Amino acid sequence: MRAMSSSSKLPLPKYHQIYLVLREQLQEGHFAAGLPGELALMQQFSVARVTVRRALELLQGEGLISREPGRGTRPVVASAAEQGLPQGSLHSNRAQLTGLLENLVSMGLRTSVKVLDVETVTASRAVAGALQIAVGDAVQKAVRVRSTREGPLSHITTYVPAEIARQFGRRELARKPILVLLEESGVRVGRAHQTISAKLADAVVARHLDVAVGSALLAVRRLIYDDQERPVQWLHGLYRPDRYEYEMQLSRVGSIDAKVWVSKELSAQFH
Numbered sequence: 091m092r093a094m095s096s097s098s099k100l101p102l103p104k105y106h107q108i109y110l111v112l113r114e115q116l117q118e119g120h121f122a123a124g125l126p127g128e129l130a131l132m133q134q135f136s137v138a139r140v141t142v143r144r145a146l147e148l149l150q151g152e153g154l155i156s157r158e159p160g161r162g163t164r165p166v167v168a169s170a171a172e173q174g175l176p177q178g179s180l181h182s183n184r185a186q187l188t189g190l191l192e193n194l195v196s197m198g199l200r201t202s203v204k205v206l207d208v209e210t211v212t213a214s215r216a217v218a219g220a221l222q223i224a225v226g227d228a229v230q231k232a233v234r235v236r237s238t239r240e241g242p243l244s245h246i247t248t249y250v251p252a253e254i255a256r257q258f259g260r261r262e263l264a265r266k267p268i269l270v271l272l273e274e275s276g277v278r279v280g281r282a283h284q285t286i287s288a289k290l291a292d293a294v295v296a297r298h299l300d301v302a303v304g305s306a307l308l309a310v311r312r313l314i315y316d317d318q319e320r321p322v323q324w325l326h327g328l329y330r331p332d333r334y335e336y337e338m339q340l341s342r343v344g345s346i347d348a349k350v351w352v353s354k355e356l357s358a359q360f361h
Contacts, residue, residue: 107304108135108145111292116154116165119216125155125163134293135303201243206233206298208260210252217249220313220324230255232263235298242299243333249324272314272322280317286310295328308334 108131115121126134131142146163149155157163211231218225230250236243248268257275266274273279289309296303310327 104135104137105141105144106148107290108137108142109148110290111304112145112149113152113154114289115292116149119214121165122214125165127162201236201238203264204235204237205260205264206235208232208263210255213249217324221249221251221321223251228252232268234263238333240333242330244327244329245295245298246328247326250322254322268323269314277322278317279322280315280319282312282314284310284312289328291328299328299330301330306331 112125125131125146128139128142128146131137131145132139135142146155146157150157153166155163155165209231210228212226213221213223213229215225217223217229218227221229223229229252230248232246232248232250234246234248236246250268250272254272254275254277258271262271269279287309289307291299291301291303291305291307293303295307296305299307301307308329308331310325310329312323312325312327313321314323314325316322
């Protein structure tokens with residue numbers, strides 16, 4: 091496990107770095123059974139107890155965790171809107187799969203993948219909300235690292251309803267892009283809703299992507315729907331920004347006094 095990098099790379103105080111990493115993990119729905127204890131966090135981040143406590147105080151101050159004697163530290167469940175899930179009609183913001191699907195599959199075929207874990211788990215509130223299933227329903231959770239010749243590129247976690255994922259497992263995920271596996275399982279892919287933001291690398295992701303804990307990563311969330319508007323896959327991807335870039339080609343449309351930019355093509359470049 092990597093220790094935090096020097097202040098020349100990460101000028102933020104250590105307690106703030108820990109706060110940011112834990113906040114992102116909470117937003118991802120990690121700590122459903124409760125956060126690690128102070129001693130475990132001290133060991134994970136190689137810091138003193140006072141530093142851990144200050145980070146936890148920031149999280150508590152934002153209403154993200156509750157700390158009660160005898161019950162430990164637990165997350166405060168956020169609403170679907172706060173989790174960044176699509177709300178209502180999103181036709182104007184949808185990422186159409188024309189071109190994007192082919193691009194994603196092409197990238198999958200031109201990189202190598204290492205399957206870290208594949209298991210059937212019960213859907214957390216966040217996963218259930220995204221896939222429009224009941225909390226506790228069975229889903230396949232797969233964690234993979236994709237690499238180029240230069241080294242690791244991305245850390246990908248996907249959630250697929252169990253009835254769809256029965257058709258593929260670890261061996262298939264190591265050989266083919268998951269979008270191909272979905273279509274081979276009978277899914278007719280319709281569209282995707284995608285968001286791109288920034289995240290900080292926690293200790294686990296940092297080790298797999300060969301970066302320092304707290305390093306900035308590109309974060310992609312992609313919800314895939316079939317042609318009947320049913321969610322069939324929720325993806326969380328963390329990408330090294332020095333090896334991956336996302337490009338959109340924009341065109342101007344409309345009358346001379348009301349021109350707007352619209353996306354004409356989506357592409358993901360890696361190196």
